[in-house]
Amino acid sequence: MYQRTYKEKDLMVKILTKQAGKRMFYIKNGKSKRYPYAAEIQPLTIATFEGVLNEKGLSFIDEVKEAKLPTQLMLDVERNAYATYILGLLDAAFVDNQNLLPWYERAERALRLLNDQPDFDAQGLANWFELHLLTAFGIGIKWDGCVIDGRRDIPLDFSEKYNGVLCQEHWQLDEQRMHAEPRAVRLLMKLAETELKNINSLVLKTDSKTDMARILDKIYDDQVGIHLKAKSFIQQLNDWQNKLIDRKAKRE
Template sequence: MGAAILPFTHGTYIGSINSEGLSFITATKGIDQFQSINQDIILNAYATYILELVKAAFEDSIDVTNTLWFEKVLKALSLINDGFDAQIITNIIEVQLLGKFGVQPNWRSCVICGETQSQFDYSESYGGILCRKHWYMDKNRLNLDQRTMYYLRKFSIVDLNYLN
């Protein structure tokens, strides 16, 4: 059972969870280890960061069985383990997790007019993106590169299950 409880191992664990004292794992089934993540210090760092970020986002949450985020993190770790760019996968998780930290920027359309096809920039004051014709409304906008805006917008909506 020692290999079943190594870091970055996924499976079904059977045991008892005690409210006081020690809890025990008595059996395991369907164990799958993320071998590449375990062997590569960089991939290990990205995976650890993702897990700690999700842990922080849900720390005060009552719903510890959040299957949506469990599946999303499991898919992210699988993609990283399978050779996908760990930084890109991590950035996708970061952008999509913002709402759990109480910050949900509007990445889809201009917060003023609803424009979806334009050059955009991010405005902290308005909590979302501004199209080019409304840039004058926030002289402290971030002046982000258009490629950065493109990726932020894409990362906010991409479903990791469709990456292959």
Template sequence: MADIFQGIVMYQRAHKEKDLMVKILTREYGKRMFYIRHGKSKRYQYAADMQPLTMATYEGTINRTGLSFINDVKQSKLPRLFIEDVEKNAYMLYILGLIDAAYVDNQPIPHWFDEAQLAETKMVDGFDAQALANYFELHLLPDFGIQMQWQSCVICGNTQGPMDFSEHLQGVLCQQHWDRDEYRMHVNPKAIYVLQQLARVDLNQLNSLSLNAETKKEMARVLDRIYQEQVGVQLRAKTFIQDLHQWDKRLAERQQKNESTD
């Protein structure tokens, strides 16, 4: 009897001359690798349904070990946003990549499937893409074995006043204890506050969030340091996002220079 399941396509790669290997985050069976015979062929009727970030209801064979197979696609949706906006596409791929890195294949993780599906919906609805990625970075840290204290000072438990982040002490420091770590990150307090809020709430409670560029830059600086130095994960999509931001920065500087010489 065929299995019917919900899935989000994480990525695909070529296999042999005409075939594809497609990794799908399924709600019922966790992350699975599917062998798509003739998937690269122009005649393959489900080619559009195997594109990364596609959300669909599939029918196929789920094997306990090894590769699984898809026989039919009941319904599918790839939001146009992810075709037209390369940055949002990269952020959503990064979110799926984090889930992929945090969990082994074939392990049911319905919570994270639901979270990823909700993230796609929120991104399409206009929610800040980086903030969504930061939410996943924060909430997946325990799954990577990293425990950070975000809500109160790691020394005294104080929750009031400006805070800074101490990588060495694994959490935030109130102003009275900034001297406990001479290498604290000197983060903008607004960025720490937003990170605290993201770490505290469920994704379905996030309805709107307006952030300026400097705050987002500081948030990324903290989480990038944690993931590079403690988690040890640097995903291709993240590198692409960082390169994209560097390119935007150089372009803005060039335009500013041209305007000043006119």
């Protein structure tokens, strides 16, 4: 998930394990050029380790049996940032030493999708995790239909006031609703009701992605209250990309 320098040559590495949740591992001489598993303990790597898992305190790695390095993520700054953000969300949502097998499986699938399928939308994948982790943060949002009458056959918008979606018949109840593109709201509703293992491809339009991010950013800023560095970096990337697009449009 991440690593931090400890003392001069050692490392603390947090790993999401399959059987024991998030654990902190002490890597003696982990910063040394002679350490044999420097590549395998890099963030976003999927690996099989042998070592000691302690119920309390630090755990230890003795050997690496198998590893899949995120070679494509190393070359793509944006996808790398989204992968880092997803793991950061998991780290923030759950305490250490808690069995997280379903979330381990989802995280592993997410890393493989981001690394192996360049056409799979990275933001959409992160949005899936944002949606499904809301309950872990103690937030309940109604995505399955209008909070007033349950309708979902007409345009809908997100209402923070009602903590869910409002159909067009009830938009007048919240003048401060998000005024989002209805397609973006429907995509969030679809992601919220679909398990990740059932999503094999994901291609999204830019306009939809903008409103999807706007809605979820509002929820996370106002209700969840976490601000991860990876998310800030993603927002900076988007700002830079938008500025480049604007400059190009002006020149043309």
